[in-house]
Amino acid sequence: MSLLELRDRIHSREAVLGVVGLGYVGLPLACVFADAGFKCIGVDIQQERVDSINAGRSPIEGEEPGLDELLSKVLRAGGLHAATSYSALSSADVIFIAVETPVDDQHLPDYSALTSVCRMLGPMLKAGALVIVESTLSPGTTDNLVRQELEAASMKQCGVDFFLGTCPERVMPGKLLANLRTMNRVCGGTTPETADAMVELYATVVDADLDPSDALTAELVKTTENAYRDVQIAFANEIALICEATGGDVWRVRDLVNKSPFRSMHLPGAGVGGHCIPKDPWLLASSVQGKDVPLRVIPVARAVNDRMPNHMLELLQSALQEAGRSLRSARILILGYAYLEDSDDVRNSPSAVFIQHLQSAGATAVVHDPYITEYSGNIFTKAQDTDAVVIFVRHKHYLDLDLVRLKRVLQSPILIDGRNIIDPADAMASGFIFRSLGRVIHE
Ligand SMILES: NC(=O)c1ccc[n+]([C@@H]2O[C@H](COP(=O)([O-])OP(=O)(O)OC[C@H]3O[C@@H](n4cnc5c(N)ncnc54)[C@H](O)[C@@H]3O)[C@@H](O)[C@H]2O)c1
Incomplete structure (x- = not known):
C-alpha cells in the first residue's frame, strides 16, 4: 500500500x-x-x-x-x-x-x-x-x-x-x-x-x-515545551523563596508582575510531578549528551523544582517549632497524593518525596486523596490525632475546608498550605499556626 x-x-x-x-x-x-x-x-x-x-x-x-x-x-x-x-x-x-x-x-x-x-x-x-x-x-x-x-x-x-x-x-x-x-x-x-x-x-x-x-x-x-514550563515554574518557586525570606507575598507579587506587558509568571507550588514535566527536560538534555554543549538552565530548574517538597518540610518544621513540638514521632496529615488537582495520576508525586522526608525524620505520614482508593476517606477522620495538616494538591475537595472543624480534631493547630488554597486571614482567625508557601503571615 x-x-x-x-x-x-x-x-x-x-x-x-x-x-x-x-x-x-x-x-x-x-x-x-x-x-x-x-x-x-x-x-x-x-x-x-x-x-x-x-x-x-x-x-x-x-x-x-x-x-x-x-x-x-x-x-x-x-x-x-x-x-x-x-x-x-x-x-x-x-x-x-x-x-x-x-x-x-x-x-x-x-x-x-x-x-x-x-x-x-x-x-x-x-x-x-x-x-x-x-x-x-x-x-x-x-x-x-x-x-x-x-x-x-x-x-x-x-x-x-x-x-x-x-x-x-x-x-x-x-x-x-x-x-x-x-x-x-x-x-x-x-x-x-x-x-x-x-x-x-x-x-x-x-x-x-x-x-x-x-x-x-x-x-x-x-521536549522544549515542557522544559520551558519547568524552567518557568522553577523561576516562580525561586521568587516564592525570595518572598518568604524578605517578608513579601509571592501571590501578590505575581499578580502585579503579570500586569506588566509580556510577563506571564507561573505559579509556585509544593513540587512538580507527573510523568512529563519532571522528565521531558532530561529527554531534551540527553540529546546532547557527549556533545560539547554546556547545559546550565535546564538542570538547575530541575534541581529547584525537585527541592520544593524539602522546602515544605522546612515550613512544617518551623510551625512545629512555634508550637513547641518536634517532627520526630509526629503524625502528619498530607492532603493530596496525585501530582495534579482532581487527577489520580501519582507518577513522580511530590507528596511521595515529602513522605520520604517525614519518615527519615522519624515522623508518620497519614495521607488523604479522594481520587486514590487507598488514600480516600473522610478528611476529618484521618485528621483525628494528627499533629499538622500539609496541603500538597489543589483538589476541589480542599477548596472550602471547614477550618474550625479541622482544628478541633487536630492534636496541635498547624496548617501548611503549599498551593495557595487557604486565605491566611481565615487560617489565623481559626487559630492555626499557619504557613503558606511564598509568603510571610503577619498576625
Ligand atoms: N500523561 C500525559 O498527560 C502525557 C501528555 C503528553 C505526552 N505524554 C507522553 O505519552 C507517553 C505515554 O504516557 P501516558 O501518560 O499515557 O503513560 P501511561 O503509563 O498512562 O500509559 C502507558 C501504557 O503503555 C502500556 N505499555 C507499556 N509497555 C507496553 C508494551 N510493550 N506493549 C503494550 N503496552 C505497553 C502500559 O501498560 C500503560 O498502560 C509518554 O511518553 C508521555 O511522556 C503523556
Missing part, C-alpha cells in the same frame, strides 16, 4: 487503526479515533487494564470529562476493542505508539517499553503501514532508535515498506479529550509525504493547526 492509498483509506474511514499503550494518552486517542468512524484496536500488556476497557470502565480514576461516556459509546458501536496480543495489529493500517518513556536515575531515557513495542510490533507490520509515535522522545530517537528497531524486527525498510513519524501528544490529565481535539499538533514525518499523510489523519479528529514537519523538529518542539 502506498501513502496515497493509505490517505484514501483514511478519507473513507476504511483504515484500521491500532493504538499500543492504553494509558492517559492511548485510551482517549483510541476513543476519539473510534468516534470519528475508524475501527480501532487497542493493545496493552496489562490484562486488567484491557479487561476494564472492554467492559466499558475507564481505568483513569480522576475527573476526565466525557471519557467514560465516549468509551461506552465506541464500545457499543463496535469501534474499539482492546487486547493484550499484538497479533490483531497485523490488519492495522496505522499504529500509534503511546507507551511510557521515563528517565532513569542518571536522568537518561529509559526506552525499554518503546523498544519492546518495536520488537513485538515489527513482525506484525503489514506492507505500507504507518507507525506514529505519540510518546515523548528525546530529539533524534525516531530516526536513531525507532526506525532501526522497527526495520530490524519487521525486516522491512522504512520509507519503502512501511512509514514512520512522530506526533507528540500535548494532553494534560483532567482535560484529555478536550486537549486532544482542540490543541495544535506537530506532525513529524520521516519524509515530507509521511508528514502530509499524518496531517490528513489527525485532521479527522483535531480541530486546530496541524503543522507538518520532520521528526526531529517535532521531538524538539515537544
